[in-house]
Amino acid sequence: MKRVHEEQYSEIATPADFNFEECLVHLGRSSQENLYRLDDSGITKLLKIGGQLVLFRIVPAAGALRIEFPLGVPAYQERDEVAAYIEDWFDLQTDLQGFYAIAETDPVLKSVVRQHYGLRVIGVPDLFEALVWAVMGQQINLTFAYTLKKRFVENFGESLFYENERYWTFPSAEKIASLNVADLRALQLTVRKSEYILGIAQAMARGELQKQRLLQEPDMERVLLEIRGIGAWSANYVMMKCLHSQSAFPLADVGLHNALKAQLQLDRKPTPVEIMELAKNWEGWQAYATFYLWRSLL
DNA sequence: CTCCAGGCAAGAA
DNA sequence: TTCTTGCATGGA
Structure with a gap:
């Protein structure tokens, strides 16, 4: 599932039905959200892992989410924890075929699911x-x-500054x-x-x-x-x-x-x-x- | 001004 | 067990 590319960035494979744009609509619903920041190309978030602050960016790629580390690439263990966090956050491990099958004929879900196909439960991993x-x-x-x-x-x-913006941990x-x-x-x-x-x-x-x-x-x-x-x-x-x-x-x-x-x-x-x-x-x-x-x- | 909001615990019946 | 009430304040 996880692939590491020459220590510059990692990628997490996403399910075939995954729709990043739909997930972004949910993530962008409050202008007061301060636990991550959305911009034109992705999501930037700060986590505290093993006692140290780790800033990462999530950028959509072909069939995957790419994880970048703007302030420097942490050790393998921290990178792996960030990848696990993202899989958890976007519920990437769940196969939605059973849900889609039900929704197909459900009077309430039919149009909603068709309209937002590929949306996954955006979680709160912590x-x-x-x-x-x-x-x-x-x-x-x-x-x-x-x-x-x-x-x-x-x-x-806790927080740190990056490119004139402040990022917070819960x-x-x-x-x-x-x-x-x-x-x-x-x-x-x-x-x-x-x-x-x-x-x-x-x-x-x-x-x-x-x-x-x-x-x-x-x-x-x-x-x-x-x-x-x-x-x-x-x-x-x-x-x-x-x-x-x-x-x-x-x-x-x-x-x-x-x-x-x-x-x-x-x-x-x-x-x-x-x-x-x-x-x-x-x-x-x-x-x-x-x-x-x-x-x-x- | 009124009514309601991503409810809950504690006390009353 | 089930029903009622106080909480506490912003937003529409």
């Missing part, structure tokens, strides 16, 4: 980031959620675990959400919550629901965006409701019972159905 982002997004509009995330990242993340669980409620309240997070985020950070900093262990857990949802602040919506959101669970389904999601309302041309939002009825046909692919429906709102 578990701490996925959990925090889920909590931040609860019960507030997405614009304000992005504002909160921007403040969170720019107050507690704050570490260890860093956030050292804060208190007042520190997060200052960003206009609620007391409740501040407590949730600190609790998650402390659990992860203590090693009680690990992505690798969750991935091996037969009942991920049960484990996630034990975390204070993580309810059914957040658990399924994280399973979908971080843990590659194709059957994760954030049933209570307002965006999902709005997308279904529009697709079905209803004059009201569908009820949970109606949604479950529609979703019977999506069994095993609820996450992709949800993500394509979200895409229809952009």
